[in-house]
Amino acid sequence: MSELSVNHLLGIKYLKEEDIQLIFETADHFKEVINRPIKKVPSLRDITIANLFFENSTRTKLSFELAEKRLSADVINFSSSQSSVKKGETLIDTVNNILSMKVDMVVMRHPNPGAGVFLSKHVKASIINAGDGAHEHPTQALLDSYSIREKLGTVKGKKVVIVGDILHSRVALSNIFALQLQGAQVMVCGPKTLIPKYIDKLGVKVETNLRKALNWCDVANMLRVQNERMDISYFPSTREYTQQFGVNRELLDSLNKDITIMHPGPINRGVEITSDVADSKQAIILNQVENGVAIRMSVIYLLASKIKQ
Amino acid sequence: MSQKVLLNAKEVNIILHRLACQLIEKHNDFSNTVLIGLQPRGIFLADRLAQILTEDYKVKNIKLGHLDITFFRDDFRRSDKPLEANATKINFLVEDKNIVFIDDVLYTGRSIRAALTAIQSFGRPNEIELLTLIDRRFSRHLPIQPDYRGRQVDVINKEKVKVNWKEHDNEDSVYLIEK
Numbered sequence: 001m002s003e004l005s006v007n008h009l010l011g012i013k014y015l016k017e018e019d020i021q022l023i024f025e026t027a028d029h030f031k032e033v034i035n036r037p038i039k040k041v042p043s044l045r046d047i048t049i050a051n052l053f054f055e056n057s058t059r060t061k062l063s064f065e066l067a068e069k070r071l072s073a074d075v076i077n078f079s080s081s082q083s084s085v086k087k088g089e090t091l092i093d094t095v096n097n098i099l100s101m102k103v104d105m106v107v108m109r110h111p112n113p114g115a116g117v118f119l120s121k122h123v124k125a126s127i128i129n130a131g132d133g134a135h136e137h138p139t140q141a142l143l144d145s146y147s148i149r150e151k152l153g154t155v156k157g158k159k160v161v162i163v164g165d166i167l168h169s170r171v172a173l174s175n176i177f178a179l180q181l182q183g184a185q186v187m188v189c190g191p192k193t194l195i196p197k198y199i200d201k202l203g204v205k206v207e208t209n210l211r212k213a214l215n216w217c218d219v220a221n222m223l224r225v226q227n228e229r230m231d232i233s234y235f236p237s238t239r240e241y242t243q244q245f246g247v248n249r250e251l252l253d254s255l256n257k258d259i260t261i262m263h264p265g266p267i268n269r270g271v272e273i274t275s276d277v278a279d280s281k282q283a284i285i286l287n288q289v290e291n292g293v294a295i296r297m298s299v300i301y302l303l304a305s306k307i308k309q
Numbered sequence: 310m311s312q313k314v315l316l317n318a319k320e321v322n323i324i325l326h327r328l329a330c331q332l333i334e335k336h337n338d339f340s341n342t343v344l345i346g347l348q349p350r351g352i353f354l355a356d357r358l359a360q361i362l363t364e365d366y367k368v369k370n371i372k373l374g375h376l377d378i379t380f381f382r383d384d385f386r387r388s389d390k391p392l393e394a395n396a397t398k399i400n401f402l403v404e405d406k407n408i409v410f411i412d413d414v415l416y417t418g419r420s421i422r423a424a425l426t427a428i429q430s431f432g433r434p435n436e437i438e439l440l441t442l443i444d445r446r447f448s449r450h451l452p453i454q455p456d457y458r459g460r461q462v463d464v465i466n467k468e469k470v471k472v473n474w475k476e477h478d479n480e481d482s483v484y485l486i487e488k
Contacts, residue, residue, distance in 0.1 A: 002390070002391045002392075002393045003391045025394075026394055028396075029377065029379075029380075029394040029395075029396065029397075032396070032397055033380065033397075033430075036430045036431060037430065037431060037432060038429065038430035038431075039430075040430070041380035041381060041427075041430075042380070042381060042426065043380045043381075043382075043385050044385075046386075071380075301380075302391075304385075304386065305385065305386060305391050305392065306391075307386060308386060
């Protein structure tokens with residue numbers, strides 16, 4: 001396969017396994033490119049990409065922007081806090097105004113689930129979902145799987161536990177889809193209040209005991225506690241959360257195996273994982289960041305190849 | 310679709326040895342020279358020349374690399390088929406080196422143009438030369454000519470030159486295929 005089956009990247013659930021493999025193979029080549037003395041290629045010289053961030057983001061935005069610039073695309077940035085959205089403009093109007101400036105591709109983060117799908121039905125540009133509410137964050141899931149593949153050789157047959165705030169996490173849902181599509185087994189682990197009802201219907205195991213979950217898995221993906229999304233108290237205190245669901249050196253040493261630790265960032269050091277774990281060899285957190293640029297270059301490149309002149 | 314043999318295995322072998330000798334005449338001990346095969350099909354010719362230089366002419370320490378030019382091509386989004394990337398393997402510095410680009414067929418010159426841009430990502434070479442097995446004269450879109458050529462052929466645009474390699478296609482041969 002040399003072409004994606006989709007024209008937009010709205011979520012992992014719209015992808016086929018072959019799409020993911022193609023994205024990974026292309027990312028391998030881009031990883032080589034970003035380790036050259038000159039890290040830029042001219043492929044997207046005539047493409048304009050708009051980064052529309054209706055919600056705050058640091059690393060995803062930087063990672064996308066870097067990927068776009070390394071492909072030589074023209075980039076325009078938009079953040080809702082400094083825009084006419086504050087004056088009451090609708091999403092379609094905002095985007096149509098931007099598209100009138102002849103934009104070919106839109107990378108959008110939006111607080112509402114389904115915003116990317118909605119947009120893809122109303123505008124002609126290629127849409128990449130950079131996170132829509134608590135729904136999906138496909139490029140994060142792709143880079144997570146890619147990092148597992150890089151560290152363990154394959155994703156197929158591996159056991160991955162996603163720990164923490166599953167309820168508010170778009171990373172969790174996209175990861176579940178991506179890992180299952182590639183033949184991994186997935187477990188979610190966290191306080192019962194932060195695990196969505198009926199999540200077992202997606203074919204994932206559910207565990208509320210972290211030690212049992214770690215004993216089962218090859219990889220632990222530790223999610224951030226999203227205090228900003230919590231309108232009520234889901235657990236008694238951060239201290240209690242850390243005691244029950246935080247990973248520290250003693251806990252890892254007490255397991256009879258080396259598991260790989262991941263975190264999509266930003267880390268609340270000392271809450272989800274302690275500093276000594278985050279900075280240890282078992283953690284591939286910084287590899288995830290590097291792979292993020294290669295994966296995003298790959299996705300942008302493959303989608304751009306479908307925009308015909 | 311009809312095809313005609315332009316070169317058979319024996320002729321390919323003679324040409325490869327002649328090209329290897331020409332490289333030795335110019336580059337002597339290859340101490341400041343690197344051979345770079347262009348992906349996807351130039352690498353077979355580059356690997357074969359490096360093998361001949363090492364085994365038959367006892368040249369030591371040949372530096373051989375593979376360069377993929379996919380991301381530097383000017384027909385991205387213009388061709389019907391999507392472009393597939395290949396691996397680049399250049400494990401040495403090209404700064405101040407004499408580079409010999411190696412490709413199987415020189416046609417429009419656009420691949421070589423892309424390769425000239427791509428190699429700049431690895432440093433500033435002292436000099437770049439071009440070696441091709443087949444030079445399709447009269448088809449050039451850009452002012453690019455080979456420094457070493459195996460065979461020059463005159464081909465009309467609806468015909469295609471296909472180079473086969475033992476390692477990949479089970480035989481060494483060059484065909485002229487009428488589409």
